[in-house]
Amino acid sequence: MALPRSTPESQGVDSVGLCEWVQAADEQVDSMHSLMVLRNGQVIAEAWWKPESAEKPHILWSLSKSFTSTAVGLAVTEGKMSIDDRVLEFFPDQAPEQPSANLRAMRVRDLLTMSTGHQDPPSLGDDQPWVDSFLNQDVPHKPGTHFRYNTPATYMLSAIVQKVTGETVLDYLKPRLFDPLGISNPRWDESPQGISIGGYGLFLRTEDIAKFGQLYLQKGRWQGEQLIPEAWIELATTKQVSNGSNPDSDWDQGYAFQFWRCRHDAYRGDGKDGQFCVVLPDQQVVVAMTANSRDLQGQLNLVWEKLLPAIKPQPLPENPSGLARLKSAVADLEATR
Incomplete structure (x- = not known):
């Protein structure tokens, strides 16, 4: 197509x-x-x-993040989650024994806006599950107050979508986004735990990227069908946090x-x-x-x-x-x- x-x-x-x-x-x-x-x-x-x-297909690196955000928006639309849900609520068995007040306060919204409260983004490796690594990282700042680019935060969004839908972000988006746009054979690398990496790892063709941008330009509407609610498009593309003044x-x-x-x-x-x-x-x-x-x-x-x-x-x-x-x-x- x-x-x-x-x-x-x-x-x-x-x-x-x-x-x-x-x-x-x-x-x-x-x-x-x-x-x-x-x-x-x-x-x-x-x-x-x-x-x-x-x-x-070309590796998208962090352009993948915008697709993960779209999956969050669709899951919110379907009533499976809210951007004001607390992150720890999704992972009760993986939370630290004594989570800090800032970690307890962290919401999905803070993951979306890269304002988790971390000073240093968590390191994700093979030594422990990636969700555990994220939840065990120190959170010195109040979530929502400190912008810090944070690829592991996007991985957490992917993990949350998988928790609430039972599907990887890749599989969840196929019938809702990729198939309607005519994007065939999308590939998304996974963590050792079988979760789409979210913050990177997606491979698409140049025209697939263009279709995604056109869908957003059209406020989520594609060939007469509203694939993504216009209200979510507006929210997802409007400035939510400040990140500089140049x-x-x-x-x-x-x-x-x-x-x-x-x-x-x-x-x-x-x-x-x-x-x-x-x-x-x-x-x-x-x-x-x-x-x-x-x-x-x-x-x-x-x-x-x-x-x-x-x-x-x-x-x-x-x-x-x-x-x-x-x-x-x-x-x-x-x-x-």
């Missing part, structure tokens, strides 16, 4: 500007693997740097429910090495990117500097020469750096 394709100009985007973005990404990002741009639900540009390809950093614009807020009133799912699903509601644009990048801010800067100026409010006259230039630019991309 492929997304529809159309020319950039028919969707109000300048082909020449898109071409300049692709070329800049090729020259400046070390190294791009793929990109796809949607406007109004239409794919207007797509590129893969060899040996990557349209059909090749106006030039896309990592200081606030954090939502496993989504980052961006400049330009955008939001994104975000993974190590440059895995991005950027949603720009004001422009009705979705950008999916995979990479092995050393400069994530630089990679995002190109979206703002090159793509945004190419987006116009109305359709443009077709530009055959500009489109030919774009197609030529994406035809022979090589991962040479």
